Amino acid sequence: MVSTQLSILTISGSILIIATFSVVARRGFIDWLNAYRHQSIVLAGVTAIIGYITGIWEIYIAAALTLIVKSIIIPKVLTYVTRRLEIEFKIETNPYVSLRTSVIISALLVGLSYFLTQQIPFKSDPVVNVLLPVSMAQFFIGLFVLVNRRTVLSQVVGLLIIENGLFLFTMVLTHGVSLIIEVGIFVDILIGIVISSILLFRMGRTFDSLDVTNIENLRDD
Amino acid sequence: MYSMVEILVGIIQGLVIILLSPLITGIMRKTKARTQKRMGASVLQPYYDILKLIKKDEVISDQSSWIFRICPWVNFVALATAAFFIPLFLMYSPFGLAGDLLLVIGLFALARFFTMLASLDVASSFGGLGSSREMMYSALLEPALFLTIFIVALTYGGTNLSTLVTAVSGATLLPHPQLIFAAIAMFVLVLGETGRLPFDNPSTHLELTMVHEAMILEYSGKSLALIEWSQAIKLLILLVLVVNIFVPWGISSSITIPALGIGFVSLFAKISILAIFIAYFESSIAKWRLFRIPDLVAVAIASSMIGIILYYIK
Numbered sequence: 001m002v003s004t005q006l007s008i009l010t011i012s013g014s015i016l017i018i019a020t021f022s023v024v025a026r027r028g029f030i031d032w033l034n035a036y037r038h039q040s041i042v043l044a045g046v047t048a049i050i051g052y053i054t055g056i057w058e059i060y061i062a063a064a065l066t067l068i069v070k071s072i073i074i075p076k077v078l079t080y081v082t083r084r085l086e087i088e089f090k091i092e093t094n095p096y097v098s099l100r101t102s103v104i105i106s107a108l109l110v111g112l113s114y115f116l117t118q119q120i121p122f123k124s125d126p127v128v129n130v131l132l133p134v135s136m137a138q139f140f141i142g143l144f145v146l147v148n149r150r151t152v153l154s155q156v157v158g159l160l161i162i163e164n165g166l167f168l169f170t171m172v173l174t175h176g177v178s179l180i181i182e183v184g185i186f187v188d189i190l191i192g193i194v195i196s197s198i199l200l201f202r203m204g205r206t207f208d209s210l211d212v213t214n215i216e217n218l219r220d221d
Numbered sequence: 222m223y224s225m226v227e228i229l230v231g232i233i234q235g236l237v238i239i240l241l242s243p244l245i246t247g248i249m250r251k252t253k254a255r256t257q258k259r260m261g262a263s264v265l266q267p268y269y270d271i272l273k274l275i276k277k278d279e280v281i282s283d284q285s286s287w288i289f290r291i292c293p294w295v296n297f298v299a300l301a302t303a304a305f306f307i308p309l310f311l312m313y314s315p316f317g318l319a320g321d322l323l324l325v326i327g328l329f330a331l332a333r334f335f336t337m338l339a340s341l342d343v344a345s346s347f348g349g350l351g352s353s354r355e356m357m358y359s360a361l362l363e364p365a366l367f368l369t370i371f372i373v374a375l376t377y378g379g380t381n382l383s384t385l386v387t388a389v390s391g392a393t394l395l396p397h398p399q400l401i402f403a404a405i406a407m408f409v410l411v412l413g414e415t416g417r418l419p420f421d422n423p424s425t426h427l428e429l430t431m432v433h434e435a436m437i438l439e440y441s442g443k444s445l446a447l448i449e450w451s452q453a454i455k456l457l458i459l460l461v462l463v464v465n466i467f468v469p470w471g472i473s474s475s476i477t478i479p480a481l482g483i484g485f486v487s488l489f490a491k492i493s494i495l496a497i498f499i500a501y502f503e504s505s506i507a508k509w510r511l512f513r514i515p516d517l518v519a520v521a522i523a524s525s526m527i528g529i530i531l532y533y534i535k
């Protein structure tokens with residue numbers, strides 16, 4: 001493999017980590033969506049490069065689908081659904097762990113994922129060496145965002161980041177599952193986003209807030 | 222050993238930093254004014270300010286001690302000394318054998334320490350407030366700064382600025398992803414070290430927002446001119462460090478007039494672009510609350526931590 005391609009993959013991996021961090025380090029929903037959009041564009045680029053390296057044409061279709069679904073449709077849907085919400089619903093003001101601690105924790109999670117992937121012997125394939133830790137870092141940070149935050153919107157974003165990480169994971173390790181499953185997964189995400197947006201819309205109406213601790217109460221008192 | 226010509230070029234490099242620094246401050250002020258739809262003063266205004274202040278008489282409180290009087294001189298001498306260690310348009314500085322990046326940071330800390338002492342010395346309430354905030358900032362910024370320096374030093378082998386810049390200009394940025402993270406951290410650190418906007422507003426005298434201005438509130442005349450000038454030198458040194466460590470292309474490797482000319486022009490262009498970018502960035506954000514500043518520093522620390530992880534694991 002050409003070293004330029006590898007360098008470009010390394011740089012894109014760094015950009016993916018930076019985009020994931022900007023979800024952790026910022027408070028506003030629009031900032032998260034922008035970070036997710038940039039991340040998805042870079043992810044589509046990485047997918048296309050993997051397609052070029054392996055020479056499997058189906059990966060190009062997966063890259064195009066990533067570009068269309070994740071960087072255009074999902075942000076559009078989420079912006080459309082949340083356009084009527086009050087601004088205080090869209091800002092994470094009170095996470096369980098404070099912003100600066102969660103940034104440091106996420107850096108440690110990146111370290112953890114690099115450490116874990118060192119334990120798996122994949123020395124032969126440079127693509128795996130470069131991108132597998134990135135995908136695991138995305139997965140861990142998405143999980144951390146999901147656990148740490150209180151509002152539904154940030155949990156949706158955490159879920160989307162986890163999904164991006166999983167997509168990169170499968171793409172790197174197996175060079176993409178067969179196209180029909182890929183398309184199925186994309187439709188799944190889309191339906192998931194639509195359902196969760198209906199849910200959060202109803203939740204905002206019923207409780208006048210998007211705090212998930214509200215739906216932990218069984219009785220309405 | 223270095224030849225006489227090289228030493229001469231080294232002296233010229235230091236003098237250029239000292240003489241050019243008010244111009245960069247002027248460019249940043251002009252850019253900020255234009256983004257706010259004002260005409261703004263000429264880019265040469267900082268020179269006029271310094272010349273005017275030098276001519277004026279000085280008022281010194283009779284409650285103050287010798288610390289208050291020597292602080293501007295310590296500031297200026299420390300930062301002017303630091304200027305001579307920086308490779309500007311030549312790849313190395315002949316004085317680089319005497320001091321490296323850590324010494325430059327140490328000289329910054331010396332200047333900062335004396336400013337804090339002097340502001341406490343006159344015992345005005347503003348001075349105490351400013352120096353306690355400045356102390357908090359420097360305590361927060363120091364670990365991030367050293368982590369960032371470690372990334373650069375580990376990647377290129379050594380903290381000596383001359384070997385550093387020589388190694389950088391021979392390499393491309395692509396195989397070193399940790400440098401991207403170092404650059405992000407360094408950008409935050411430059412904003413913090415020079416007191417730019419999310420940390421400190423350099424252009425107001427509002428009691429709630431000022432940090433550096435609160436410390437130098439008691440100064441007038443020549444002392445104020447020296448402090449303003451040394452602040453400008455510090456800004457230029459940090460910008461030169463960013464440019465020469467992360468984007469050193471065009472820097473001259475030999476002492477010939479055309480190579481040095483190209484080096485100087487490209488350096489000036491890169492520094493102006495960086496200064497204008499920082500001024501735009503400042504216009505697009507507001508001053509942050511004092512206790513939100515650790516969030517930003519945490520980003521710098523996390524970024525440099527990832528950089529170090531990438532260095533060791535790749």
